[in-house]
Amino acid sequence: MVPLDWLWLLLPVAATSGWYAAMRRKRGEKRSSTQTELRNHYFRGVNYLLNEEPDKAIELFIRMLEVDSETVDTHLALGNLYRRRGEVDRAIRIHHNLIEGGALGAEERSEAMLELGQDYLSAGLLDRAESVYLSLAEHEVHGARALGQLIDIYEQEQDWDQAIAAARRLQDLTRGELGAVMAHYCCEKAEGLNARGKREEAIATLGRALELHRGCVRARLLEGNMRRAGLEHELALEAYLGVESQDPKYLPEVLPNLRKCFEALDRRDELWDYLRHLIDAYGSVAATLELADLIREREGLDSALAFVTGQLEQRVSIRGLHYLVDLELRKQGERAPGSLRLQRALTAALLEDRSLYQCGHCGFRAKSLHWRCPSCKQWNTVKPIQELNGGA
Numbered sequence: 001m002v003p004l005d006w007l008w009l010l011l012p013v014a015a016t017s018g019w020y021a022a023m024r025r026k027r028g029e030k031r032s033s034t035q036t037e038l039r040n041h042y043f044r045g046v047n048y049l050l051n052e053e054p055d056k057a058i059e060l061f062i063r064m065l066e067v068d069s070e071t072v073d074t075h076l077a078l079g080n081l082y083r084r085r086g087e088v089d090r091a092i093r094i095h096h097n098l099i100e101g102g103a104l105g106a107e108e109r110s111e112a113m114l115e116l117g118q119d120y121l122s123a124g125l126l127d128r129a130e131s132v133y134l135s136l137a138e139h140e141v142h143g144a145r146a147l148g149q150l151i152d153i154y155e156q157e158q159d160w161d162q163a164i165a166a167a168r169r170l171q172d173l174t175r176g177e178l179g180a181v182m183a184h185y186c187c188e189k190a191e192g193l194n195a196r197g198k199r200e201e202a203i204a205t206l207g208r209a210l211e212l213h214r215g216c217v218r219a220r221l222l223e224g225n226m227r228r229a230g231l232e233h234e235l236a237l238e239a240y241l242g243v244e245s246q247d248p249k250y251l252p253e254v255l256p257n258l259r260k261c262f263e264a265l266d267r268r269d270e271l272w273d274y275l276r277h278l279i280d281a282y283g284s285v286a287a288t289l290e291l292a293d294l295i296r297e298r299e300g301l302d303s304a305l306a307f308v309t310g311q312l313e314q315r316v317s318i319r320g321l322h323y324l325v326d327l328e329l330r331k332q333g334e335r336a337p338g339s340l341r342l343q344r345a346l347t348a349a350l351l352e353d354r355s356l357y358q359c360g361h362c363g364f365r366a367k368s369l370h371w372r373c374p375s376c377k378q379w380n381t382v383k384p385i386q387e388l389n390g391g392a
């Protein structure tokens with residue numbers, strides 16, 4: 001239902017703006033019949049309100065309100081009210097009438113077009129919304145909003161080339177920085193190309209992403225994955241190694257595959273040195289556990305236990321503790337006390353329960369990585385949560 005406050009607000013507007021304005025214009029010709037007609041409409045509208053028939057009242061008042069610069073705000077407000085109520089057809093009719101009426105100035109007409117575009121979006125008529133916003137894209141005042149809406153449309157349609165073109169125009173218009181967002185559009189496009197078997201084209205598109213934003217971690221990760229799938233381990237390794245200089249918070253995303261590349265190239269000693277470097281430089285828990293695995297394989301359980309214990313003494317982490325308890329259980333086998341099993345169950349439950357990623361913009365937490373926050377729709381704001389000591 002329409003809040004009745006709105007409708008009562010319309011009464012004086014209808015009475016003063018529409019009725020008297022109409023009376024003034026038509027003064028001198030058919031004066032008395034117009035007055036009578038408007039008065040009748042007005043009282044019929046009041047009756048509709050009293051009978052709790054707000055829809056009929058609104059229709060009537062709209063007919064009474066002539067479109068001019070004094071009533072345009074009322075028409076816009078009514079159109080928006082309809083749209084918010086989900087009555088998009090009526091909103092479209094009101095905004096369309098405003099634009100086609102020819103009585104508005106250029107600025108008011110542009111505002112009505114913005115609203116009409118929003119109506120079309122609400123109705124899911126993306127092509128119509130697109131053509132409305134395209135006609136406003138050069139507008140001095142509303143151009144930025146129109147381009148923002150166009151970007152939304154192209155994202156929904158997954159038309160990444162158009163999204164990049166619109167973002168570039170918006171960037172030029174506002175002198176903002178949209179390189180990181182455009183790089184994600186390239187990554188989206190690259191994933192689509194790769195899924196269709198166009199791997200080389202996909203990798204070239206990832207190169208374009210990095211040109212737009214050198215810090216695009218997603219482009220490096222995707223390139224590494226695509227190169228590795230094509231057995232180009234050397235190039236895959238190069239891509240993965242690039243993530244550290246972009247943002248070390250993402251190291252846990254890259255380490256398992258990076259390790260596989262080093263192993264495929266039979267460069268285990270370099271892997272060992274690289275993991276050591278990550279632990280020293282960032283206190284990386286992910287690197288600590290990868291290195292503990294290598295130590296266990298090369299030197300046995302006792303060495304791995306000593307290494308993880310030493311690391312935990314420097315920086316506590318749930319993952320590290322879980323790994324340590326697991327090693328101890330493996331070592332003790334059948335002789336392991338029940339308390340150790342309980343400890344492992346506890347750390348496993350803690351790990352299972354926690355979120356691994358968090359949006360720095362709205363605080364949304366998730367168990368998997370999203371390049372665009374599902375909650376606030378910002379790109380690049382969801383990152384791996386740091387362990388207690390700050391290491392990733």
Ligand SMILES: [Zn+2]
Binds near residue numbers: 359364377378
């Ligand atoms: Zn968010």
